[in-house]
Amino acid sequence: MPSAAARTPSRLTSSLVGWQANRIEDPVARLRFLRRTLGDRRVWDPRTEAGRGWLRAHRTKVVAACCGVLLLPAGALKDTLLLWQRPPVVTAQASVRRAEAIPNVWLVEQKEEQEEYSNGLRVERRYEIGNEPRQFEVYPRGAESAGSGQPRTAPAGIVFHTTESAQSEFAPGETKRMRVIGAALLEFVRQERAYHYVVDRFGRVWRIVRESDAANHAGYSVWADGQWTYIGLNRAFLGVSVEARTEPGATKPEATPAQIHALRVLTEMLRSKYRIAAPNCVTHAQVSVNPSNMQAGYHYDWAAGFPFAQAGLPDNYAAAVPSLWLVGFTYDPSLVNVTGEPFWKGLVLGEELLRQNATAHGMSVTAYRSALEKRFRGLLSTLKTNQQQVKEKEG
Numbered sequence: 304m305p306s307a308a309a310r311t312p313s314r315l316t317s318s319l320v321g322w323q324a325n326r327i328e329d330p331v332a333r334l335r336f337l338r339r340t341l342g343d344r345r346v347w348d349p350r351t352e353a354g355r356g357w358l359r360a361h362r363t364k365v366v367a368a369c370c371g372v373l374l375l376p377a378g379a380l381k382d383t384l385l386l387w388q389r390p391p392v393v394t395a396q397a398s399v400r401r402a403e404a405i406p407n408v409w410l411v412e413q414k415e416e417q418e419e420y421s422n423g424l425r426v427e428r429r430y431e432i433g434n435e436p437r438q439f440e441v442y443p444r445g446a447e448s449a450g451s452g453q454p455r456t457a458p459a460g461i462v463f464h465t466t467e468s469a470q471s472e473f474a475p476g477e478t479k480r481m482r483v484i485g486a487a488l489l490e491f492v493r494q495e496r497a498y499h500y501v502v503d504r505f506g507r508v509w510r511i512v513r514e515s516d517a518a519n520h521a522g523y524s525v526w527a528d529g530q531w532t533y534i535g536l537n538r539a540f541l542g543v544s545v546e547a548r549t550e551p552g553a554t555k556p557e558a559t560p561a562q563i564h565a566l567r568v569l570t571e572m573l574r575s576k577y578r579i580a581a582p583n584c585v586t587h588a589q590v591s592v593n594p595s596n597m598q599a600g601y602h603y604d605w606a607a608g609f610p611f612a613q614a615g616l617p618d619n620y621a622a623a624v625p626s627l628w629l630v631g632f633t634y635d636p637s638l639v640n641v642t643g644e645p646f647w648k649g650l651v652l653g654e655e656l657l658r659q660n661a662t663a664h665g666m667s668v669t670a671y672r673s674a675l676e677k678r679f680r681g682l683l684s685t686l687k688t689n690q691q692q693v694k695e696k697e698g
């Protein structure tokens with residue numbers, strides 16, 4: 304296949320084609336479809352007769368795809384645009400509604416090796432370890448610059464990961480092997496301070512890094528809620544990783560039923576303890592960015608298949624990816640084909656919000672994106688300087 308850059312279809316065209324391709328179950332048929340469309344510029348380019356023919360033939364599907372993406376969140380798009388222009392006012396009623404939606408879970412018993420909670424959650428503590436204290440700044444959404452940050456110490460959200468570690472078949476005869484692999488994984492995660500929690504294949508919940516401390520789980524990362532933007536989620540969010548792997552050729556990992564149950568009770572406990580809003584419980588794919596090329600989706604674990612509903616959460620895949628529309632990141636269109644539909648929706652919606660905000664500011668998309676990028680780079684540089692100063696002081 305030629306590279307995405309060589310083809311240069313518009314991002315929306317690529318995305319629509321990618322979305323449609325991912326609805327084709329048979330991989331061979333999917334490949335044929337992609338070759339037929341993206342592989343030949345004349346086919347998708349509406350300036351050519353072939354392109355106009357393709358669009359005529361697929362008009363219903365394309366319109367349905369556009370409507371599915373653009374009409375569904377139309378209210379959200381409008382609201383977000385207004386919030387961008389005017390900072391949101393959080394009313395008392397809105398706060399109460401949010402508080403009502405947060406589960407009520409409490410600690411029942413704490414022992415040296417275990418904690419038990421009122422919703423049946425049991426946390427194993429054998430591998431628990433400390434790290435740097437959790438201290439970070441949040442930025443008013445739409446004004447993410449050095450100097451606008453507000454200090455925080457409580458986690459504001461959860462990032463869900465997969466360990467992408469070695470797996471053996473989930474079968475009774477493999478139990479011993481799974482336990483050996485699982486123990487080695489926990490030891491490794493502990494050494495690396497990689498996550499706050501690991502959910503093993505039997506659904507056991509292991510605390511690794513203490514919740515009061517940062518863990519090295521998210522790297523460069525961005526998320527935003529209705530009020531704040533979070534940059535650097537190692538500190539701002541808790542990292543929960545499922546011992547699972549995306550098998551070659553698959554677009555998503557598979558969690559065991561015990562893991563799905565554990566995700567639900569663990570999420571309930573963490574949300575209850577820190578008053579975490581449901582929209583701030585997201586996957587690594589949704590938050591990961593690469594500042595060196597300004598592209599989102601550097602890591603893409605749980606780009607598809609995260610069981611939001613079973614974890615007691617709304618479908619957060621439907622949220623516009625904040626790194627695109629708030630910070631000016633872009634994405635490689637081929638990512639859409641690798642990751643599948645759920646993540647694609649957030650990427651396209653993020654781009655659409657960026658475009659609307661650029662129009663609202665009377666700027667071209669390129670100029671607007673570049674202004675966002677400049678602001679983000681200024682912030683990143685200040686954060687690095689501050690961290691360096693803290694290290695020098697400690698050292």
Ligand SMILES: [Zn+2]
Binds near residue numbers: 463464520587
């Ligand atoms: Zn991850």
